[in-house]
Amino acid sequence: MMADITYRQALHDVLREELLRDENVFLLGEEIGNFEGSYKITAGLLKEFGPKRVVDTPICENGFVGMATGAAMLGLRPIVEIMTINFIVLAMDEIVNHAAKIYAMFGGQCPVPLVIRTPGGGGQQLSATHSQNLEVWFAHVPGLKVVAPSTPADAKGMMRSAVRDNNPVIFLENLALYNTKGEAPADDYVVPFGKAKVSKEGADLTVISYSRMAAVALDVARRLEKENQLSVEVVDLRSLRPLDHETILNSVKKTNRAIIFEEDWRSYGIGAEIAAILQEYAFDYLDAPIKRVASLEVPLPYSKPLEIAALTGAKQLLETINELAPRRRRGVQR
Amino acid sequence: MSEVNMPRLSDTMQEGTIAHWLKKPGDPVKKGDILAEVETDKATMELQAYDSGVLEQILVQEGETVPIGQAVAIIGSGTGVQKQAQPAAEKAGRAAEEEAPTSRAGRDGQRQEQAAQQTASPTGDTGSSAPLSTPPASAPRERAEAEAGGDGRSIKASPLARRMAEEHHIDLAQLRGTGPGGRIVRDDIEDFLEQKPAASAPAATPPPAAAPTVASQVSIPEDAEAHPISRMQAAIARRLTESKQTIPHFYVSSEVDMTDALAMRQTFNASAGEDGVKVSVNDLIVKACALALEKFPECNGSFKDGQFIQYKHINVGIAVDVPAGLVVPVIRDANIKGVRSIAREAKALIEKARANKLSQTDLEGGTFSVSNLGMMDVTDFIAVINPPQAAILAIASTRKRFVPIDGQPVIRDLMSMTMSADHRILYGATVARFLQEVKRLLQNPFNLLG
Numbered sequence: 001m002m003a004d005i006t007y008r009q010a011l012h013d014v015l016r017e018e019l020l021r022d023e024n025v026f027l028l029g030e031e032i033g034n035f036e037g038s039y040k041i042t043a044g045l046l047k048e049f050g051p052k053r054v055v056d057t058p059i060c061e062n063g064f065v066g067m068a069t070g071a072a073m074l075g076l077r078p079i080v081e082i083m084t085i086n087f088i089v090l091a092m093d094e095i096v097n098h099a100a101k102i103y104a105m106f107g108g109q110c111p112v113p114l115v116i117r118t119p120g121g122g123g124q125q126l127s128a129t130h131s132q133n134l135e136v137w138f139a140h141v142p143g144l145k146v147v148a149p150s151t152p153a154d155a156k157g158m159m160r161s162a163v164r165d166n167n168p169v170i171f172l173e174n175l176a177l178y179n180t181k182g183e184a185p186a187d188d189y190v191v192p193f194g195k196a197k198v199s200k201e202g203a204d205l206t207v208i209s210y211s212r213m214a215a216v217a218l219d220v221a222r223r224l225e226k227e228n229q230l231s232v233e234v235v236d237l238r239s240l241r242p243l244d245h246e247t248i249l250n251s252v253k254k255t256n257r258a259i260i261f262e263e264d265w266r267s268y269g270i271g272a273e274i275a276a277i278l279q280e281y282a283f284d285y286l287d288a289p290i291k292r293v294a295s296l297e298v299p300l301p302y303s304k305p306l307e308i309a310a311l312t313g314a315k316q317l318l319e320t321i322n323e324l325a326p327r328r329r330r331g332v333q334r
Numbered sequence: 335m336s337e338v339n340m341p342r343l344s345d346t347m348q349e350g351t352i353a354h355w356l357k358k359p360g361d362p363v364k365k366g367d368i369l370a371e372v373e374t375d376k377a378t379m380e381l382q383a384y385d386s387g388v389l390e391q392i393l394v395q396e397g398e399t400v401p402i403g404q405a406v407a408i409i410g411s412g413t414g415v416q417k418q419a420q421p422a423a424e425k426a427g428r429a430a431e432e433e434a435p436t437s438r439a440g441r442d443g444q445r446q447e448q449a450a451q452q453t454a455s456p457t458g459d460t461g462s463s464a465p466l467s468t469p470p471a472s473a474p475r476e477r478a479e480a481e482a483g484g485d486g487r488s489i490k491a492s493p494l495a496r497r498m499a500e501e502h503h504i505d506l507a508q509l510r511g512t513g514p515g516g517r518i519v520r521d522d523i524e525d526f527l528e529q530k531p532a533a534s535a536p537a538a539t540p541p542p543a544a545a546p547t548v549a550s551q552v553s554i555p556e557d558a559e560a561h562p563i564s565r566m567q568a569a570i571a572r573r574l575t576e577s578k579q580t581i582p583h584f585y586v587s588s589e590v591d592m593t594d595a596l597a598m599r600q601t602f603n604a605s606a607g608e609d610g611v612k613v614s615v616n617d618l619i620v621k622a623c624a625l626a627l628e629k630f631p632e633c634n635g636s637f638k639d640g641q642f643i644q645y646k647h648i649n650v651g652i653a654v655d656v657p658a659g660l661v662v663p664v665i666r667d668a669n670i671k672g673v674r675s676i677a678r679e680a681k682a683l684i685e686k687a688r689a690n691k692l693s694q695t696d697l698e699g700g701t702f703s704v705s706n707l708g709m710m711d712v713t714d715f716i717a718v719i720n721p722p723q724a725a726i727l728a729i730a731s732t733r734k735r736f737v738p739i740d741g742q743p744v745i746r747d748l749m750s751m752t753m754s755a756d757h758r759i760l761y762g763a764t765v766a767r768f769l770q771e772v773k774r775l776l777q778n779p780f781n782l783l784g
Contacts (some may be wrong), residue, residue: 256494256520287494287520288513327342327512327521 069307100143128299133264157191194242202233294299388412624668651700
């Protein structure tokens, strides 16, 4: 029997299980020990595993990401928490110039089994410097893997894959996902990287998304099917690098219409990459221009009404779906 | 520079008429500005600008009808402002003459069928609002080439449509695109493919109703004059012809003693205060019908494709007379709304109807209708079912009558009502029981406040 658990609980449980399973696994980050994490993912773990396995660091992202990279090179399996993705910019050099490159630059002699967990996302009135979605910067870099699960079950399975992977993984979470619930098996399963998931089948058009927006898209698609029988297929990418071309191409070859729905800014975003793949490999299947639904290109305002106006969401997705929907509907049983 | 296209403003809309231009060539426009009012078969709606710039050119004049997707104006930087509009009407008229009448009828029938199939939605009533007539497609070749600037190879079509056309050996120039900017899309290819076999097997299924649609060329007597009818009037003509010709109507009448209901209403309204909305007799009737529909859900349904569709929501349409005809805005979930809420909504809808401001949402989703001529001193009348609904209740005037009570003549307020019902799914006894329940509720009016 599977129980409904929160995304937060799923992460907590899987971290604990990995700490138990492999003594080389350890956690480090700001306020993850005594304070139990800004978002309480690491609650109780310091008590259970002690300060050698759950390490509170000073406020110095470049320092502790560098330290984790070194530890990983020497055989440990660190899981770093960056409090939010906004602070990751301080550790860019360690991630992009070191962690991502070492395995290739040393001829495969030295793997770097490092996981960096970090939540992104806006909507919490944390203003411009604390609400960003910067995953695309990392998805651009060969040598990194970037994953962004949207459900508790995928979060568990992908965290296991991340910890057991021998090279650096950026594990993207989302502030607004932590309290969402879903079923998650209790056994020791893994969700492989590079495999998107069709979270709802549909016939009229495809919405491609990831992380929190994948959850929003699924909700919108279910509602539309119930209310007006528009049949929307939802593809949850789960993994941004490696990216599963096959699943998105198959979906769009079936529905002929695609929307990419992402919380980040539109220009040069994940949507731009997906759109490029679709037009390159499924050109003859496209019946309409590929649409991107993303957030406004502004530093996110603090003011609640302005924040709502700037962030993308269900409303923007619905508008675009209505604009793009074909006249003849295929989802309806005739 | 971007084209402004005739938008699809409702599920069933195939074409729209520009009622008024609110901007003229040379006017600056901002994204979101209302450019024009568009008349569809259901309501008058607004055409919004999706780009900012200068309205350079109006391509479709007031009163002209064009299919969805066709460009009606051009918004640009202002360099190409053209005061003189293109004579689109002339082009369309010429095109209409060239189209063979047989293929048109065939296509019409098919589209109506298609629209009917699309309406299995539990809340939609849109099935019967299939297009009035096929939009006047131009002689295909000429049109495609005109759009493509004389070069047949640069017809706008989606990659998928091109591939499908190639597979089925279809010349894209024969097609009219309904996608954005007139782009030929998969829908158009599929329409075309379905239309071909239909054309080769003529008279398989004649269109269900020979509705009085297009203004005919028939001569009229000298002492009479012909008036063109509005799109709404044409839609009413078509829908009601179809209703009366395809639905086996039957009628059941009953009389209700409204004395207590009127008294209750007076008390109720006296306590409403200065700004309070007054509840009308019709609001009470709407509420009574909604509650009775809860009890007799058979009356809250549709006959469709040999099936009986029963709706979960009870949305009561109220017939409102407007200068150019009749509209039936809908009060949703009337069974769970209080009479004051119903009164407030009904008042707002009637005001919108009179101002010709009803939106698509106001008009769709009805599952039952009430038509009330009580204020006009009518003894009795019979209404035509508003498809795809199964029934409509016609309310006549309430009159003072002598009624024998305990052997004594007593003056009471009596109201007569007649229900028209679809005999394919409703039967006399059901309707009679439904009316009994409406009557019981109105005669014990405090039930309506529960």
